[in-house]
Structures are given as structure tokens and as C-alpha cells.
Amino acid sequence: MSDSMILHHYAGSPFSEKMRLILGFKGLAWRSVTVPVINPKPDVLALTGGYRRTPFLQIGADIYCDTALMCRVIDALHPAPSLYPAEAGGAAEILAHWADSDLFWVAIPYTMQPAGAAAIFAGAPPEMLQAFAADRAAMTAGMKRPSTRDATAALQTYLGWLEQQLDGRPFLCGSVPSIADFSAVQSLWYIRRAPPVAGILDAFPRLAAWFDRIAVFGHGRSEKLSSAEAIAIAYAATPQPTEVQTGQGFEAGDPVEVAATDYACDVVSGTLVGLSAGQITLRREDPRAGTVHVHFPRIGYALNKAKQPA
Numbered sequence: 001m002s003d004s005m006i007l008h009h010y011a012g013s014p015f016s017e018k019m020r021l022i023l024g025f026k027g028l029a030w031r032s033v034t035v036p037v038i039n040p041k042p043d044v045l046a047l048t049g050g051y052r053r054t055p056f057l058q059i060g061a062d063i064y065c066d067t068a069l070m071c072r073v074i075d076a077l078h079p080a081p082s083l084y085p086a087e088a089g090g091a092a093e094i095l096a097h098w099a100d101s102d103l104f105w106v107a108i109p110y111t112m113q114p115a116g117a118a119a120i121f122a123g124a125p126p127e128m129l130q131a132f133a134a135d136r137a138a139m140t141a142g143m144k145r146p147s148t149r150d151a152t153a154a155l156q157t158y159l160g161w162l163e164q165q166l167d168g169r170p171f172l173c174g175s176v177p178s179i180a181d182f183s184a185v186q187s188l189w190y191i192r193r194a195p196p197v198a199g200i201l202d203a204f205p206r207l208a209a210w211f212d213r214i215a216v217f218g219h220g221r222s223e224k225l226s227s228a229e230a231i232a233i234a235y236a237a238t239p240q241p242t243e244v245q246t247g248q249g250f251e252a253g254d255p256v257e258v259a260a261t262d263y264a265c266d267v268v269s270g271t272l273v274g275l276s277a278g279q280i281t282l283r284r285e286d287p288r289a290g291t292v293h294v295h296f297p298r299i300g301y302a303l304n305k306a307k308q309p310a
């Protein structure tokens with residue numbers, strides 16, 4: 001029983017859908033906390049210390065940020081069926097990394113063209129749309145987002161690559177699903193939520209059949225939990241021990257800062273308690289969540305010694 005896994009997510013989030021489908025693929029039971037779509041997110045920050053992206057995974061007092069790391073953690077706890085099947089080799093993660101970045105960042109601007117955004121936000125008050133647009137503009141400040149024309153052209157090319165990859169293969173890396181499928185499917189899932197712009201998918205019949213093969217995994221069995229209950233669970237738990245490996249340029253106990261390097265680059269400060277080429281772990285104290293370990297992957301995150309107070 002994996003009811004110790006708490007996914008903090010919201011219904012319309014593509015990266016959350018990636019994780020929900022993985023929980024379904026593995027047939028797991030999990031607890032579900034709905035987080036706000038935009039800032040402020042006080043209960044999120046009580047657990048993460050500043051990371052505002054969605055989703056994140058909580059297991060007791062351990063908080064795992066970024067779906068690439070969450071997938072590794074879930075797969076280590078529940079190895080079968082694997083997200084990293086041997087037949088896929090390194091290609092599964094290389095493809096997943098591309099899908100989580102390049103594919104995602106053309107699928108979102110493509111879908112959010114006016115006709116798509118109107119469908120995604122159908123029924124929402126205009127103030128909600130304005131607040132969402134302002135939140136995302138601030139979150140992606142410094143990122144160059146493609147025009148609708150450029151995003152459409154890139155998306156057509158990317159969908160063609162995926163369609164070609166499915167020629168003679170039921171899944172992107174072979175006969176069984178892998179992390180690549182879940183990373184890629186989230187972008188198609190988002191486009192499909194906006195019928196006025198989803199017609200771009202019609203030219204790709206193999207992708208349509210593949211989408212259905214993944215959708216049947218469902219979302220596993222989830223039980224609702226409030227954010228206050230999740231914070232209380234963290235407070236009552238003890239984080240898992242971790243180790244700072246030598247040769248990484250940092251010592252255990254260093255005061256450090258971690259921030260995403262692409263967007264939503266909010267800084268998380270804490271004491272370094274775990275480090276390897278693949279993972280960073282900070283210990284932080286929170287008045288409500290107690291002592292928590294916040295974990296990040298190395299790829300896509302900058303680790304720095306904390307700035308000395310002036």
C-alpha cells in the first residue's frame with residue numbers, strides 16, 4: 001500500500017497529469033492535495049520553502065520537487081512496471097527531457113492562443129483570466145515565448161517526429177511504456193483540452209491510438225487530503241537520512257540556495273544534507289511543517305552557497 005504518497009497538484013496541470021498517469025500505470029494508491037493554480041500558495045511554501053511549481057510529491061517529511069525526480073523516487077519504491085525499461089536504454093530519459101522542455105514549451109503557447117485559452121478557461125470570470133495571465137507572465141519573465149505562428153510550426157514538426165517514432169512501436173521507446181511516453185503525453189493531453197485548436201492532432205493517427213493506450217492506465221486510486229492535513233503529516237514525520245557525496249564542491253551543513261534555472265526561479269534556502277550528481281537535498285525548518293527535507297534533481301536547478309548577510 002502506497003498511501004504514504006501525497007501528490008500536491010491541480011486538475012488542469014499537464015505535469016500533474018503526467019504524474020497521475022504514472023500512478024495509474026503502476027496501479028498505486030495515493031493521497032491527493034489540490035494546490036492553488038496561481039500565487040499566493042502559503043501551504044505549498046510551508047512544505048517546499050519557496051518552490052511554487054506544480055506538482056510536487058510528499059512522503060512524510062520528504063518533499064520531492066520536479067517530476068523528473070518524482071518519477072525516480074516512485075520507481076525506486078515501486079519498481080514494477082518500470083518507467084525505465086531496459087529495452088529503452090538512455091533514450092527514454094533523453095526523450096522525456098526533450099518532451100518536458102521543448103515539446104511542452106511549444107504545446108503551451110500553441111494551446112493558449114486566444115481560441116484555445118477561451119476553451120481552457122470557459123466559464124471562468126474575466127478577473128481569473130487576468131490574474132492567471134499576470135501570474136504566468138511574472139513566473140516566466142526572462143523566458144522568450146514563441147509566437148503562435150512559430151509555436152504552430154514547431155508543434156507540427158515535433159508531432160511528426162513522434163508519429164514517426166510510433167511506426168512499428170506501440171510506445172515511444174518500444175514494446176512497453178517508459179517515462180518518455182508520460183512526458184510526451186502530457187502536452188497532447190493539454191492540447192486536447194482545447195477543442196478549437198486540437199484539430200492539429202488530426203493528422204497524426206498513430207499518436208491518437210498511442211494516446212488512448214496511455215489514457216487507459218487511469219490515475220490509480222486516490223483519496224482527498226487537505227493541505228493542512230498534509231502539513232501536519234510532515235510535522236509529525238522524520239525525514240529520511242541523506243548523504244553529501246565528496247567531490248561535489250560542497251560540505252554537509254553548508255547553508256545553500258537552490259533555484260530552477262528556466263522559469264519560476266524562486267530561491268529555496270536551507271542546510272545542505274544530501275548531494276550527488278543527480279540530487280540535492282536541503283533541510284529546512286518551518287513553523288508549521290517542522291523539519292523537512294526538500295529534494296531537487298541537479299538538472300535544471302542551480303545550487304549555490306547562501307549569500308553571506310551584509
Ligand SMILES: N[C@@H](CCC(=O)N[C@@H](CS)C(=O)NCC(=O)O)C(=O)O
Nearest residue numbers: 013014015037052053054066067068
Ligand atoms: N520541470 C518541472 C515543471 C513543472 C511545471 O512547469 N509545472 C507547471 C504546471 S503544469 C507550473 O508549475 N505552473 C505554475 C504553477 O502551477 O504555479 C517538473 O517537471 O515538475
